[in-house]
Amino acid sequence: MLEDKILKLIENEDKRKPLTDSEIAKLVNTTREYITQFRIEKNISNSRQRKEKILYEDIKKLIMGDKNISDRHLCKKLSLLGYDISRYSASQIKKNIIKKMFPMIVEAVESASENLTEVKPLINKNVKEIKKKEIVSSVNKENNEKNNYLRKIIGYHGSLKNAISQAEAAVLYPPHGLHTLLLGPSGVGKSFFAESMYKFAISSSHFGKNAPFIIFNCADYSENPQLLLSQLFGYSKGAFTGANTDKVGLVEKANNGVLFLDEVHRLPSEGQEILFYLLDKGKYRRLGETENSRIANVMIIAATTEDPKSVLLLTFRRRIPMIIELPSINNRSINERYILIKNFFSQEASRVGKEITVRYEVIRSLLLYNCPGNIGQLRSDIQVACARGFFNSLSHNSSDVVIDIKDLPDHVPLGILSVEDRGGVSEDIINEDLVINPNDAVTEELKDDRYMLPDGIYNNIEEKYYKLERQGLSKDEINKIIWSKMEFNINKFAKNIETNVFFPKEELKNIIDEKILNVVENVTNIAKQYIENIQENFYYCIAMHLNSTYERLKQGRIIKNPESDYIKKQYYNEYRIAKLLTKEINKSLNIKLPEDEIGFIAMYLKTFSSTDENVRRVAVIVLSHGHVACGMADVVNTLLGTNLAVGIEMSLDESPRSLLKRTIEVVKKVHEGKGCLLLVDMGSLVTFGEIITKETGIPTSVIGRVDTVMVLEAVRRALIANSNLYEIAKALDGDKVYVGKVQGVKKYIKTIITICITGEGTALKIKKYLEDIFSNSNMSLNIIPIGIMNRKSAQNEIINISKENNIAAIVGTIDPELETIPFISFKEILKESGKLRLKDLLGVESVNPLISVIDEELIQIRDDIFAKSDLIDEMCKLLITKGKVKEGYIMSVYKRELMGGTLLEGTFGIPHGLAEFVEQPSLAIFKLNNPILWDYDCKVDVVIMIALKESDVKIVEKLFDTISRAEIIDRLKHADSSKEISDILLKM
Helix, strand or coil: CHHHHHHHHHHHCCCCCCCCHHHHHHHHCCCHHHHHHHHHHCCCCCHHHHHHHHHHHHHHHHHHHCCCCCHHHHHHHHHHCCCCCCHHHHHHHHHHHHHHHCHHHHHHHHHHCCCCCCCHHHCCCCHHHCCHHHHHHHHHHHHHHCCCCHHHCCCCCCCCHHHHHHHHHHHHCCCCCCCEEEECCCCCCHHHHHHHHHHHHHHCCCCCCCCCEEEEEHHHHCCCHHHHHHHHHEECCCCCCCCCCCEECHHHHCCCCEEEEECHHHCCHHHHHHHHHHHHHCEECCECCCCCCEECCCEEEEEECCCHHHHCCHHHHHCCCEEEECCCHHHCCHHHHHHHHHHHHHHHHHHHCCCEEECHHHHHHHHHCCCCCHHHHHHHHHHHHHHHHHHHHHHCCCCCEEECHHHCCCCCHHHHHHHHHHCCCCCCCCCCCEEECHHHCCCCCCCCCCCCCCCCHHHHHHHHHHHHHHCCCCHHHHHHHHHHHHHHHHHHHHHCCCCCCCCCHHHHCCCCCHHHHHHHHHHHHHHHHHCCCCCCHHHHHHHHHHHHHHHHHHCCCCCCCCCHHHHHHHCHHHHHHHHHHHHHHHHHHCCCCCHHHHHHHHHHHHHCCCCHHHHCCCEEEEEEECCCHHHHHHHHHHHHCCCCEEEEEECCCCCHHHHHHHHHHHHHHHCCCCCEEEEECCHHHHHHHHHHHHHHCCCEEEECCCCHHHHHHHHHHHCCCCCCHHHHHHHHHHCCCCCCCEECCCCCCEEEEEEECCCCCHHHHHHHHHHHHCCCCCCCEEEEEEECCCHHHHHHHHHHHHCCCEEEEEEECCCCCCCCCCEEEHHHHCCHHHHHHHHHHHCCCCCCHHHHCCCHHHEEEECCCCCHHHHHHHHHHHHHHCCCECCCHHHHHHHHHHCCCCEECCCEECCECCHHHECCCEEEEEEEEEEEEEECCEEEEEEEEEECCCCCHHHHHHHHHHHCCHHHHHHHHCCCCHHHHHHHHHCC
16 A cells, blocks of 8 residues: 555655655655645654654764864764764754753853854853853943944944944934935945934934834936925925825925935936025925925935035035945955855845755855945845755755855856955855854845845745646756746846836826726736736826726727737737726726727736846947947946946957957847947948858947947937837937948848748738839849748748848738847838838838828817817827827826926927837827917917837928928918818928
8 A cells, every 4th residue: 555655665764864755755656745644644753853853862972972073073973974964954953952961051151142153162161261240241232232223234343334433423413413425336235224324313212213214216206307306395286287186295204204315316406406495494395385384304314326526516415414435345344245145145044944055165256256236236146046046955855955156147156266356265254165044044124125036036936846846747847947937037137127117106196086096906916916027017007098998988988999809819818817807997996898998908918017028138339449448338337227338449459350259259148139239439340240240140230430429329229128229220320420330231132021921922912012112213122022930940041031131121911020120010011101111221212201190180270278288188188099109198298298398499389208108100280279378478379299209210300390490380370271281291
């Protein structure tokens, strides 16, 4: 019987290496769960408990034989006996045995210090040697510093001693502390230091025990000063469009406490000036108030990564008397860095609930590697290593986690190369593996931030592992699945890409009914159950969309979704989830959403689902003669908070061939699947693109006469999620100051690839259709039809074709998903806008680029609009109804207008929103029979709402060239119909 087999295996097992439940399950061909249940029913201990019983006796014998035995020697003896045990575990058991064998000594020692970690030096020490005065002194010192959170910070006795002394003085200064500015590069711990100052203020009774600590990141609203100021100071009802109620600001919430202004350099000058009054007098006004002054007793702690002299007004700096600079990790001692490393591993041991052994080589690398992200990056690198080590422990059925050198992120082991520069690591700090038990781990509460892997990652890995194991998958299959998923999440975490910042959820209550927001909160939580890592933006967009839909339904108006059938087929999973969300919405709001709305919700789910495509970018490489390129790349990376730009410099005595070889290696390394943009200064470097593409198959574009502004613009565009190599190169080359473009393999005949499943049916018809379109053109054009039965093979075929052809575009029924070559669907090519786009890609001059964005259905002559806000609402609703923009567009227009009304020479209103909400580039044009007040004392009677994408540069140039002409302005003001307005703009 199976039960007899199990009992026999346990009875005959090696007592020093007992079988785990998983090992027994494999031997008798059953599941681990069955073995566990059987063992519990039979009152049989688990493998660890069975081992500990005999292990305890063996260790006791070894101690009796040698009372001074070291942990290392003890572990070695146990290994010879056949045990597989870590030094830390052996040490813990030894301590417990000593407590029983020498209770008087241990009791005396423990009364002197709660932090005793090693008992062995005291085994042969006479208790009388412990002086009573020393014990009392130790206890008093501990009580004096127990509640000083600043002195608990690692580095108090070293690199941070002066900083902590300054912080204590700032907090204790009467009556309510000194305003303080914290300086230091990203990741040094400014936020943690500020919070420690606050905790010290509470514990020292200088602030009340309920004093608030309010955090505000100035970067969140840096693009909109009015919104930023409204968050800080609050606003009065009617202060701006959408301010329907009075709102309390953060300054008011921080009264009698601390207001922490992070990234204060992003605070606009207006914000700094308004803070003067608060810093000087402790008074402020809400946005929109002109009379009442409010009082706030607030200590302000600000933090910046920048030089305050260059980013903060002198008058602002003068009002912050205490300036504290925190050192980078490279300016802290090796010993402090070791304590940080030990603490971070200790925190992970607590999270994972397992003993962690960190190999000596790992500690050495972490101590020595270059860590530009400072303490924050050090912690995240350790978390990545622990996640990988935890996964390995599962796959090997190990009860402990071992961190090897291979578990570290790739850049960390290179720290070994810095040994000579950093002076090496003393054996007094580390000369063996580090072993950490979860029971002794640092229990400090972990704060979520951008340097921290999400809480619960270990449980997720474990749950997925055992779930796949129960499904009968082999160990190799399980490892492959989980490793792939884990590596994706870790890489995504490492890239640390921040999503767009929207209004705080609280702000939405001013423009959206609270009952709708409650429903949106609920459906967002439901969506998160089905779609992992759905972006926060989903909440805001679905809230705006549902609010608009709800209003339309009340008015009996319904919007058709023209792509409903396509969405059902293409986004099957998202559509299925959207149906569930729709049921919840209908039930909660007591309405019935039409089926077309399911399609809209599915599109939002698809758009805001995190996928690998979201993190792939066009690589940007700067090449120069002399020491220029790296400097430009560093400046741009710092400005944009990225590491995308890479500089390669050619020394004066280096041959072009040598530089080319180095460049090819860099291109291979940084290529993320979307091609490489080479920005070069002059000479032979402009020819590199063609050679690199031929040799590697990686698409390139080269642009000459590089400067810092060009690099800045290139990287900014490359960071946009849906950008591609062609669009970026075209946008940069379109600026008249950028010349010398040489695109990789672009000297050959211009070619269009037509594509369908077989390469014979539709692809041939598209080829014939395109030949007819360009039959009267004098240009040489090659059209090649191919099939896409297999996407990967089709991609390879296109890449091979590109080696001898200048592929301008791919036209067809299926997108081969080559980021570097523009794709136009056959459905789009049948429209005039599609033909214009293709002609533009081929370099054929278009008659008028405005033809693709002007539609008579978007032109209206109105005599029933008398206010700017009503006009914006009407124009946005028209664009949304026609499917030209997403729901979020209206909010982005209002946010833009809050910064100041947009006017063209005081005659035309030209409101516009963010390009990310534009579905199809369009212009909405309203001519008003009754001029309305637009900004201050300016009235307008023609308003053009611009809904364009960032690549629509030619359309913008043509539009402004047209409407800047006096005769056009006069004709538009006197136009009587939509057709007349259309003709005026198009027939120029």
